[in-house]
Structures are given as structure tokens and as C-alpha cells.
Amino acid sequence: MGASLFIGYQRALLTGVSLPMEMIVSARSIARIKRKRNTRWNCHVVTPVNYGLDPIQFANGLQVLPNYNLIDAPLADTIFVPPIWGNPEVVIEQNEELISWLLERYNQGAQLVATGTGVCLLASAGLLDNKVATTHWYYFEQFAKKYPKVNLQRKHFITQDGSITCTGSINALVDLVVYLIETQFGKEVSQIIEQHYSHEINRTYDKPWFAKGASRHPDEGIVEVQQWMQSHFYQHFDLNSLSQMANMSGRNFSRRFKSAVGKSPLAYGVDLKVSAAQELLRDTNLNHQDIADHLGYKDSGFFSRQFKQKTNLTPKEYREMVRGKLFNAD
Numbered sequence: 001m002g003a004s005l006f007i008g009y010q011r012a013l014l015t016g017v018s019l020p021m022e023m024i025v026s027a028r029s030i031a032r033i034k035r036k037r038n039t040r041w042n043c044h045v046v047t048p049v050n051y052g053l054d055p056i057q058f059a060n061g062l063q064v065l066p067n068y069n070l071i072d073a074p075l076a077d078t079i080f081v082p083p084i085w086g087n088p089e090v091v092i093e094q095n096e097e098l099i100s101w102l103l104e105r106y107n108q109g110a111q112l113v114a115t116g117t118g119v120c121l122l123a124s125a126g127l128l129d130n131k132v133a134t135t136h137w138y139y140f141e142q143f144a145k146k147y148p149k150v151n152l153q154r155k156h157f158i159t160q161d162g163s164i165t166c167t168g169s170i171n172a173l174v175d176l177v178v179y180l181i182e183t184q185f186g187k188e189v190s191q192i193i194e195q196h197y198s199h200e201i202n203r204t205y206d207k208p209w210f211a212k213g214a215s216r217h218p219d220e221g222i223v224e225v226q227q228w229m230q231s232h233f234y235q236h237f238d239l240n241s242l243s244q245m246a247n248m249s250g251r252n253f254s255r256r257f258k259s260a261v262g263k264s265p266l267a268y269g270v271d272l273k274v275s276a277a278q279e280l281l282r283d284t285n286l287n288h289q290d291i292a293d294h295l296g297y298k299d300s301g302f303f304s305r306q307f308k309q310k311t312n313l314t315p316k317e318y319r320e321m322v323r324g325k326l327f328n329a330d
Helices: 015-033 088-094 096-107 116-124 137-146 170-185 187-197 220-231 239-245 250-261 265-283 288-294 300-311 315-327
Strands: 003-007 042-046 078-081 111-115 158-161 164-167 209-212
Touching: 003 015, 015 042, 015 078, 015 170, 015 187, 078 096, 078 116, 088 096, 088 116, 096 111, 096 116, 111 116, 111 170, 116 137, 116 164, 158 170, 164 170, 170 187, 220 239, 220 250, 220 265, 239 250, 239 265, 250 265, 265 288, 265 300, 265 315, 288 300, 288 315, 300 315
Parallel strands: 003 042, 003 078, 078 111, 111 164, 158 209
Antiparallel strands: 158 164
16 A cells, blocks of 8 residues: 545545544554554545645534645545535535546546545546445435435445445444555554554444455355344354355355455354454443353353454453543543
8 A cells, every 4th residue: 555645625524534544644653663564555635626735624624734636646546535514415516626536546546435425426426336335324315316326235334346445434434444454564453453443433344345346245145144144143153054054065155255255254253253242341341251151152261262362352451441441531
């Protein structure tokens, strides 16, 4: 990842720019400390005009001085489009230059990431025609009527179709950025970032999106099993029963699942359980045995070992850290 551009415009939510930028800069710093080979990932704010560098006033009234305008902006691997506060139509009408620029950069090979109603800017450019996409749930009906050519995914917080990724909320954007950090700097760095930035956010699984047209895209049979596993994380996952659910042999199911998801079915099941455990440790006072029982573990010690293997923290350490962040008045 060489560079990322973050588009700023009036009525944009500043957290759609500041939060992922802070996560990326922190990850880059950690990668340097860990002496990773590649620590490049520069972030720049771009104003949606073809001239000047006047401060951008975001939805909360704060002003940000951009690094570039549309004409001067460098080439970048990824371009982030933040969510819009209020009616997106006003922003669309005011940003014809930006919409044309996004289309041009897409044709040049840039990866586009739009969050919430910022997705409307991509749809207005025709970039989402006949592609899967999502947006903020509040605008589902309005979006579907205005952009009927878009394959709107109402049940997914993140969608990917080729080089365009849509996230339905800031929380989903955080999930995506954690994943991008992992692909760039490795699991160790991404875990540190997750521990510091996203414990307050419910991260349900490693790849929380519906993808199409890319090598990560799971086939329909695998998607159905994944969805069942996500809603039945408290059950014991057995390879034989999962493969029967997909109407496949165990060997074929395991091969196709790993090809689509990037890990084995049982490893994916462990990730779901650990993610659910994080939520319970954060939001409830259940003891470790009760949590283990709730997640289908017969042995709380085995649960604790799996939890630490995935998070580098014991359940007790995780709860103490998260409760400190959530409730410490200091």
C-alpha cells in the first residue's frame, strides 16, 4: 500500500476520515517498531475542487486544511469517500467535479472505498451499476429507488465488487481498515490496532463483507454455511454436519471453504466464538465458565487458550483492558 487519499467535503463526517487515518498512521508506527520490511502507507486529505487548498468544513463544523486538490492529488492505491451527514442529494449536486474525478481515478486502477451515504457519490458516477453495494440502513429505500441498477445488499455491512468496496457505517469501516492493516503489516500489527481502536465496536468476523468478482468471493453454498455459522456461533461446529449442510463431501467442502474464506471451516468457527466472547466480556458480567458454556465449550481452560491464541490476551486481561477503556473516568 503506497498511499491513500481521503476526500473531504462539506457535510462529510470527519470520523470517516480522521479515524481510519489515525489507525493507519498508528499501524505504520508499530510496523516500524516491529521492523517490518515495508512500512509505507501515506495518507492525504483531498479537497473536492480543481483549484486551491481552502479549509474544508466538515459536518461537525471543524475545519481541515487539505493536502491536495483534485488536480494536484497524487496517484494512490486507495481512495476513501466518507459518509454524508443529512441529505446526500445536496452534496451530489455540489460535487460534479469530484464525481468525474472518482470515475477517472477508478479507470486508472484506484481502489475506491465509500462509507454510508458517501456511496451515493459512486452510484451517481455510474460506478455501481450492476455491482453489489451497501449504504447506511436509513437510506436503503431511497437509495434503491434512485439507483435501481445497483445490486443493494441490505444484510451486509460491507460489500466488495472488483475494486470498489462499500461500508454501511463507521463501525464497518473500522472493521475494513483493521483487515487492510493486517494485509499490509501482518496479524501482529493488526491485533495491536484492534486492541487500541476497535474493542468498543462489535467486530463479528474477519471478513464481514459480501464480495463479488474477486478471488476472495465465496460461492453461494459457502456463503449459506457462513451465514448459518454466524447466527449459530454458540453451537459446536462439526465438519461432517457443515459439509452435509452444504451438500458436499467433507473434503470438497473444506477445500472450497478455505479457498473462499481463507481459512478452514473449524478455524473460522473459532474466530466467530472468540469474537462473541469479546462482546460478552465487554458488555456483560458473566464469568469465564458461563461464557465458555454459552459458546459451546465444555472446557473453560480450552476456551481461554483459544482466546489467547487469537487475541494475545487472556479473557481476564481482555476484560480488564476493555472495561478500563470504557468506564475509566480518567
